Amino acid sequence: MALDQSFVGRTYPPTEPYEVGREKIREFAEAVGDANPAYTDTEAAKALGHPDVIAPPTFVFSVTFRAAGQVIADPQLGLDYSRVVHGDQKFAYSRPVRAGDRLSVTSTIEAIKSMAGNDILDIRGEVHDEAGEHVVTTWIKLVARAAEEA
């Protein structure tokens, strides 16, 4: 069943802050095999002009995806998550995420489309720090594949 177009533009309440831990950044960098010292060595990060270690560019996805859970699990929207695949992903940064950030995400349904029986949902996540400054905007495109013929 096609998703309700009237949900386009709906914005969900900002999430409780997610605190970015330096050991979580290290764990993520090691998991992707990235030895860039800006992720683990405060002095190296400072030498690049950052106040503390920074996170790899895609680190913040897990924070915004969790926030998008508000949309995905919204019973009124009725997305069939068992059929969902990740279509596109985009980030636009005002600055890199760094250790100690307390990040809040505001999710908005940017678009709902139906193509060949697939539901396509675009969710924008605006990520702000504790001071209210913009850090990064993320766009998650989810595709709920059409149910198979019975």
Place this chain on the structure above:
Amino acid sequence: MTAKISYSDVEVGTELPAQSFPVDRATLVRYAGASGDFNPIHWNEKFAKEVGLPDVIAHGMFTMAEAIRVVTDWTGDPGAVVEYGVRFTKPVVVPNDDKGALIEVSAKVAAKLDDNTVRVDLTAISAGQKVLGMSRAVVRLA
């Protein structure tokens, strides 16, 4: 932000050093823990096959994380990345053997933009197929 590559030193067509990233089942388990994405299609072969996949597949976000390393290793400063987007076109299939899979990433400067930024277009290939489409980053150079 202090990228080690100068805007004046690059042209449209400048190639970034290509890299290959191996991925096996242990890599995926580790990434699942680090990212919090425990979807069983990334570690449980039986489950993956039941939902119609050929085998366990890598997290799309893992591939996205690897591909941008070609850019961040080039600039030195990962904070130089201003924008980054991809489309997940094909899964990276990761067999349970002693080889796993390989993600081969190449990239080149596609456009010179304002404020010392350039657009880099990335190509990511695994098992002969493009696994990312529309894969582009905007980075600020020195």
